[in-house]
Amino acid sequence: MTKYDLIIIGGGPAGITLTKRLAKKMKIAVIRPEDYSLVYCAMPYVIEDLIDKRKCFKKDELITDAGADLIRDLVTSVDFKSKTVLLQSGNSLAYDKLVIASGANPFVPKIEGYDLKGVMGFKTQDDLELMTSYIENGLKKAIVVGAGAIGIELAQALKHKGLDVILVDMASYVLPNLVGPEFSQLAAEQIVKNDIRLVLEAKVEKLKGKDFVEEVHLDTGEVINLGDYKPCTIDDNHTIKGLVVFATGVVPELSFVQGTELQIERQGIVVNERMETNILDVYAVGDCVQFTHFITGQPSAGKLATNAVPMAAVLANNLLGKPATYKGFINGAATKVYDNYVGGTGLTVKAAQNLGFDVVKAYSQATTQFPIMPDKKDLRIKLVADKKTHKIIGGQIFSGEPVTTLVDLITFAIQKGATAHDLVELSYSSQPYQSFYPAGNVIVMAAESIIAQLES
Numbered sequence: 073m074t075k076y077d078l079i080i081i082g083g084g085p086a087g088i089t090l091t092k093r094l095a096k097k098m099k100i101a102v103i104r105p106e107d108y109s110l111v112y113c114a115m116p117y118v119i120e121d122l123i124d125k126r127k128c129f130k131k132d133e134l135i136t137d138a139g140a141d142l143i144r145d146l147v148t149s150v151d152f153k154s155k156t157v158l159l160q161s162g163n164s165l166a167y168d169k170l171v172i173a174s175g176a177n178p179f180v181p182k183i184e185g186y187d188l189k190g191v192m193g194f195k196t197q198d199d200l201e202l203m204t205s206y207i208e209n210g211l212k213k214a215i216v217v218g219a220g221a222i223g224i225e226l227a228q229a230l231k232h233k234g235l236d237v238i239l240v241d242m243a244s245y246v247l248p249n250l251v252g253p254e255f256s257q258l259a260a261e262q263i264v265k266n267d268i269r270l271v272l273e274a275k276v277e278k279l280k281g282k283d284f285v286e287e288v289h290l291d292t293g294e295v296i297n298l299g300d301y302k303p304c305t306i307d308d309n310h311t312i313k314g315l316v317v318f319a320t321g322v323v324p325e326l327s328f329v330q331g332t333e334l335q336i337e338r339q340g341i342v343v344n345e346r347m348e349t350n351i352l353d354v355y356a357v358g359d360c361v362q363f364t365h366f367i368t369g370q371p372s373a374g375k376l377a378t379n380a381v382p383m384a385a386v387l388a389n390n391l392l393g394k395p396a397t398y399k400g401f402i403n404g405a406a407t408k409v410y411d412n413y414v415g416g417t418g419l420t421v422k423a424a425q426n427l428g429f430d431v432v433k434a435y436s437q438a439t440t441q442f443p444i445m446p447d448k449k450d451l452r453i454k455l456v457a458d459k460k461t462h463k464i465i466g467g468q469i470f471s472g473e474p475v476t477t478l479v480d481l482i483t484f485a486i487q488k489g490a491t492a493h494d495l496v497e498l499s500y501s502s503q504p505y506q507s508f509y510p511a512g513n514v515i516v517m518a519a520e521s522i523i524a525q526l527e528s
């Protein structure tokens with residue numbers, strides 16, 4: 073049996089990051105079943121025809137050129153005592169150390185009809201190719217369930233392809249984990265203006281049909297009918313009249329370690345800040361782990377590539393003997409809603425209040441360039457601070473220009489425990505094409521407003 077210094081289960085962003093940092097230093101095997109790991113974040117833009125699908129496929133050389141063996145197979149079980157993994161092919165491999173980086177699968181609730189044709193999640197190469205084929209073969213209607221970033225990006229892409237699109241969410245506003253109601257409302261206006269029907273405060277209760285999904289039943293009593301559309305056929309096995317795509321979150325992929333002594337909780341494998349599991353020489357990183365929120369210290373959802381990669385970087389350092397710790401999720405993230413960019417980080421007011429924080433919130437508004445410049449766009453920001461400590465605990469941005477740099481700046485303030493007073497002292501830059509006038513900066517203005525409230 074071949075033995076490796078390190079076996080990595082999973083070839084997504086977490087597995088690739090580890091490989092790139094460690095493969096020259098130890099004998100590594102990366103195991104993943106699929107032909108290609110994808111640039112998942114770009115999948116909606118492949119549907120939209122903005123990017124050629126092949127550009128989304130990561131090259132095997134990312135792993136092999138780094139010096140690791142890439143094994144296309146599925147791990148079906150792990151024997152932690154004998155330190156071996158069993159593969160679907162029947163082969164076994166031995167390890168000295170094991171990293172589980174098996175990611176997460178889209179959550180499709182097991183309601184009546186969830187297994188009908190035309191009901192799917194959106195993550196894999198197969199999902200991408202199936203959806204593309206249906207569209208190419210005349211698909212006319214899609215229901216996207218979940219108005220988070222992925223659901224909204226996908227709804228726009230499907231609309232762009234000429235489909236009749238309905239976006240459904242049980243929350244009362246879109247992007248509920250990213251922003252508060254004000255910026256959500258601005259995003260919703262864009263969605264509705266572009267002829268996507270938005271149905272909020274509605275839960276999909278059951279799906280009905282014979283072979284394929286024909287009716288979507290909501291708990292509001294509404295039944296969305298797909299049966300009236302012309303059938304769309306790819307081959308003998310794939311005929312539908314409409315698509316129902318669940319973008320309602322993900323569940324860690326841990327089927328191959330169920331029932332073992334590995335400690336697993338709701339959000340995934342429990343790890344400490346060095347990414348160690350409860351089993352010696354077994355580590356876990358990425359979407360398959362349960363970790364805590366940076367601010368609250370409580371277990372938190374954090375299924376983002378921008379969390380998976382830093383976790384893997386921390387583990388790589390530890391495995392190289394350079395002690396490092398992962399401090400927790402802050403979950404800075406962003407999306408694009410037609411011509412607008414929306415981002416958020418830390419806690420929303422609602423999330424903070426649910427956790428018992430007494431919060432102060434403030435808004436500021438400026439333009440992305442000097443207001444006298446022809447192409448300036450609006451830029452709005454909301455900051456959230458803890459009334460007791462004055463520390464910044466969240467921030468959100470809505471703008472006509474990309475927002476990730478501002479999101480990251482607020483994230484950094486949170487990471488460093490900055491208060492509203494610290495942000496008032498932010499030393500900023502200004503230039504007609506790239507910022508508001510030197511007279512003001514959105515972060516400073518919002519921080520000043522927080523202080524004014526704290527002092528009143």
Ligand SMILES: Cc1cc2nc3c(=O)[nH]c(=O)nc-3n(C[C@H](O)[C@H](O)[C@H](O)COP(=O)(O)OP(=O)(O)OC[C@H]3O[C@@H](n4cnc5c(N)ncnc54)[C@H](O)[C@@H]3O)c2cc1C
Pocket residue numbers: 081082083084085086087103104105106109112113114115116145146147148173174175176194195222325328357358359360375376377378379380
């Ligand atoms: C449509 C979409 C858009 C997204 N947009 C963003 C975004 O804009 N920003 C962002 O930060 N994040 C985004 N994400 C989330 C991001 O893709 C994930 O957080 C990230 O891929 C997690 O990386 P990972 O390596 O932990 O897991 P994954 O990327 O899921 O990789 C897991 C790997 O493990 C393999 N595996 C699983 N089980 C086994 C087994 N038994 N044996 C062998 N191999 C196994 C899988 O096949 C896969 O190769 C998006 C996700 C999707 C689906």
